[in-house]
Amino acid sequence: MTDRLRIAHCSDIHLGANGAGAADPCRARFARALDAMAADRPDLMLLAGDLFDTNSVGDDTVAFAMEALARLPFPVAMIPGNHDCLADDAVFRRHDFGRIANLRLLADAAGGSAVLPELGVSVWGKGMVEHSRDFRPLAGSPKRPEGIRWHLGMGHGLFVPRGEASERSSPIRMEEIEAAGFDYLALGHHHAAMELVTPSATAAYSGSPTDDVGRGATYAIVDLAAGAAPTLAIRVVG
Ligand SMILES: [Mn+2]
Numbered sequence: 157m158t159d160r161l162r163i164a165h166c167s168d169i170h171l172g173a174n175g176a177g178a179a180d181p182c183r184a185r186f187a188r189a190l191d192a193m194a195a196d197r198p199d200l201m202l203l204a205g206d207l208f209d210t211n212s213v214g215d216d217t218v219a220f221a222m223e224a225l226a227r228l229p230f231p232v233a234m235i236p237g238n239h240d241c242l243a244d245d246a247v248f249r250r251h252d253f254g255r256i257a258n259l260r261l262l263a264d265a266a267g268g269s270a271v272l273p274e275l276g277v278s279v280w281g282k283g284m285v286e287h288s289r290d291f292r293p294l295a296g297s298p299k300r301p302e303g304i305r306w307h308l309g310m311g312h313g314l315f316v317p318r319g320e321a322s323e324r325s326s327p328i329r330m331e332e333i334e335a336a337g338f339d340y341l342a343l344g345h346h347h348a349a350m351e352l353v354t355p356s357a358t359a360a361y362s363g364s365p366t367d368d369v370g371r372g373a374t375y376a377i378v379d380l381a382a383g384a385a386p387t388l389a390i391r392v393v394g
Pocket of ligand 1: 168205206237238239312344345346
């Protein structure tokens with residue numbers, strides 16, 4: 157079953173942004189988004205950073221997130237963002253997300269890949285340690301690994317259009333997106349959805365499903381198929 161692949165992509169959930177416990181509206185909105193994504197029956201989900209609003213979120217918020225992700229009937233690959241980056245007190249250092257059977261956290265500062273052989277998938281991503289001008293989310297991304305059908309990537313940072321200069325933190329340049337050669341690149345950081353499709357790249361910011369900026373609370377569904385152009389849809393959570 158590797159001639160087609162359906163990806164659900166979301167980012168920027170920011171759990172804990174609006175208080176703790178069940179009163180945090182991000183919890184209910186994330187749960188609704190996960191239900192909507194599951195109804196689309198993806199083969200896997202990519203979560204492109206900022207699951208948490210801060211590294212100081214409480215244990216109950218972490219437990220909520222872990223349980224919500226562990227319950228999904230498909231694999232999940234995830235990177236940290238700038239709000240939950242790999243600082244010394246990082247939420248991803250304090251809690252062992254590796255014990256969630258269907259989750260792969262890509263937290264290596266030099267970049268690393270999760271291989272899902274049953275899907276023919278490799279997903280590459282990098283663990284942000286510090287949101288700075290020196291952090292380049294796509295630098296060092298690998299060529300398509302041997303024997304891999306679907307070469308996927310993730311990045312968390314600021315989009316820089318073709319030909320523009322930027323002094324901002326964690327820049328992701330259009331030229332880098334096109335050079336990386338991913339079948340799909342799942343991006344996070346901008347809370348408004350943004351498709352970045354050219355003859356040589358299919359990438360997107362999914363937008364945040366817990367924020368109403370732009371087109372509203374959104375996620376992305378991507379369909380890849382052998383011999384066909386990828387299709388990318390931004391879905392609004394009702
Ligand atoms: Mn961010």
